[in-house]
Amino acid sequence: MSNFFQKISNIKVISIKYKEFFKMQAKKILNNVEDIKKIDVFNMNVDIKRMPESIENAIEISKHLIIPKKVNNEIMNIIYTSPENIIIIGMGGSAIGGDLLKEFLLDKITVPIEVVRDYNIPQYVSKKTLVIVISYSGNTEETLNGFKESIEKNAMVVALSSNGLLNEICKKYEIPIILVPENIQPRASLPYLFFPLLIILNKFNLIPLFSKEIDETLTNLKELRKNLDIDVPFEKNISKQIAGKISNRIGLIFAPPRFGAVARRIKCQLNENSKNLAFWDVFSELNHNEVVGWERKLSIQKEFILILLRSNLESLPTKNRINITKDIIFSGKVNEIVEIKGEGEGILSQYFSKILIGDYISFYLAILNGVDPSPVKDISKLKKELKSQYDLIGVIRKIFLI
Template sequence: MGEKRKNKNDNINMLDRDFSELDKANMIELLEEFPQKMRDALRLGEEFIIPTNLLPNPTAVPAYATPTAPTSTSTRNFKNIVVLGMGGSAIGGDLLSDYLADELSIPIVVIRGYDIPKFVDENSLVFTVSYSGNTEETISALKKCLEAKARIIALTSGGKLAVLSQENNFPVIKVPAGIQPRAAISYLFFPILKALERLGLIKEKSSEIDETISILQDLSREYCAKSPSENNLAKKVALSLYLHLPLIYGSEGLLEAVAMRWKTQINENSKWPCFWNVFPELDHNEIVGYEIENNINRQVKIIYLQDKEGLLRVEKRQKITRKIIQGKVAEFIVCPTKGKGKMSRMFSLIFLGDLASYYLAILNQVDPSPVACIEDLKKELAK
C-alpha cells in the first residue's frame, strides 16, 4: 500500500485519472457492466432445465420441463429453502431471504459452514452455491444434504461441485468462470430467483426486473470511472471513507443483507476494516458505545442505508440516533435507495457500495481483485 495522502485534491485527482495499473484484473469493467450481467444471469435461470422431481405435479409432465414453460402456482411440498455457501457465494441467499420475506410462506435459511441443521430432509429445496465449485465447507454441507435426501440444485462455474452433480444426478446452473465471486453477485442471485419463480414458489418479477435494469443503467453512467468525482456519489463516498473506520447501518428487512454486503466489499475490495449493524437492533446496544468520547469514535464514519419506502418507525429511530451520536463520530452519511420496487431499492444500494469499495481500493493504492490473506489461509489449511 502506498503513502497515505490527506490532501483532498490529490485524492480527487487520483480517482479522476486512469488507474488501470492498479486494477490489473479490470474489475471496474465487471462492476460497470452489472446491468448486462443481470440480463445474462436471468437468461441462465430461464434456460435451466428443471428436473420433474422438483416440479408441481411431477407425474403430469415429461421427463424434463421445457426451459421457458411456466409452472403451476401449486407447488410440491417443500418445507424450507436452504442456501449453502460461503463468502461472496452465500450473499445471494441472504439477499433472497430479505427480498422474499413478505412473499414466501416457507423460510430461506443460509448455511455458512461444514454442517447442516437437523430440519434439512427430503422436503428441503437446497441451492448449493460455490462459484469455484471447490469451497471446502460447502462441499461438506452438500454431502450431508445428500445423505438427508434433500432436493438439490447446484450453482457453480465448475470444480468438485460440478463433478458431484454428475455422480449424484442433481442439476447444475452453470455460471461463467473467471470472475471473483463477490463480483459475480448477479449470477449468484438472479438464477435462483428465476428458478423459484419457475417452480411456482414466487410470483413473476418482470416489472421489478425492468425497473431495476433501467435504474442500474442510469447509475452505471453516474458512478462509472469516467464520471468525475464532483458528480459521482460512489467516488464521493469513497473519498469520505478514506483513512476512516466505516460502520454500515442498514435496517431490518430489505437492507439487512445489503449492509453486510457493503461491509464485506470494503473488506475484500478496499482491504480495509469495516463493520455493520441494523436498526432497530443497534438502538438496544451499539448506540451506548458512543457515550464516551474518544479517538476511536472520532475516526468512525457511519454510512446509513436509507430505504425511502421503508418503515416510518425505523426512519424516526435513525433520525433520533443520528442526533444523539452525530457530534461523537467523524461523519454520518445517508445513502438513500432508488426506485419504488423492492428489487431496485436493494440493488441500487448494492451497486453504490460495490463501486464505492472499488474507489476506496484505488485511494488505498491496492488492486481490488486479489485476496492474499484468504489464499494464504487456504494454503495453510491444505498442509
C-alpha cells in the first residue's frame, strides 16, 4: 500500500514540474516582444488594443443612419414603424454582437429579440418584424439568404456591413445600412458589430442611448489595456498568465447567467485566433447536464483548463452554484481552474472588459502555439468548396442585381 501512495506522490511531483516547465517556457516566449510581432504578421494585436477607439468610432458612424418611412420598389414594399419583435441575422463573429445585445437588454426592453444563425428565418417574421442583418464581409451566404427571405416578407430590414453583396443590394434599393471600416478580421470588429445595434434600436425609440454605461465601459477598457498589452511582462499580465496555463490544453469556459455570449466569444476566439480546442456552457443549465459527464474519471479530464467568468452581478443562488461546482465537481479533475473578473459596476463594462481579457488570452495563446492569429485557413477552404458545389451568393446576386 505504501508503494501505491509513493507512486501517487511521484505523479503529483511530476505534474507540478511539468506545470512549472510550461510556465517558464510561456514566460520566455511571451516576454519577447519582437518575436511576438514576427508571428503576428497581420497585426491582430493592434486590432485588439484599439477596442476603445473602435467603440467610439462605431458610435459616431452609426449616428448618421437614417431610417426611412418606407422602401417601395419592384421587389419590396417595406414600411418602417414600431416593431413587434426583433431578429438579428448573422454568423460567427458577426453574430456575437446580437448575442450580447440580447443578454444586455434582457431587463431593458419589452420587445423580444432572437439571434438567427441559419439560412432560414423563423416563420413568424412579418412586416412588423425588425430584421437587423449583420455580415462584416457582406458575403456570408447564410446571412444573405436570411436577408432575401426577410425582404420577401417585407420585414423592416436594416443592415450592418463593411462592403460586399449586402452593401450592393442595400445601395441599389435604398435599404438602410451602416457601413463600418473594411480590412479588419470580422472577429476583431466586434465594437462595430455591437454598438451600432444600440443606435439602431434607439432610432426606433425602443431603448435609450446608455451613455453612462458606454462611458464607464470606455474608461475601464482604456485603463485595463495598459495591463494587457504585449510590452507588459508575463508576471504582471493576467492574459499572458492564463494563456500559459491553457497552452497544450483545452479551454472550458463557464459563465453565469447573462454572460453566455461572453463565454461563447472567448471560446470562439480561442478557436479562431489560437487554433485551439475550446468549449463553453452557462450556469445554471450546466448543473443539470454537463456536470454529470464529469462523474467518470478519465485521463482526458486533465487536458482541460476550466475558466470561470465571475461577476459582481451574480445573485446569491448563482454565486453558490458556481462555488459548489468549482470546489466539489471540478476541483482535482481538470488540470487547473482560473477565474476572470471584469471591470466596472455596469454589465456593459463587465462584458467588454472580460472580452478584452479573453481576446488577449487568445492572442497570446496563438503566439505560444506558433501560429499567426489572423488567418483561418479551414474556414476559407470550406467556403471555396461550398461555392464550387452550389454558388448561393451568385443566385442571390441574380435575384437582386440583374
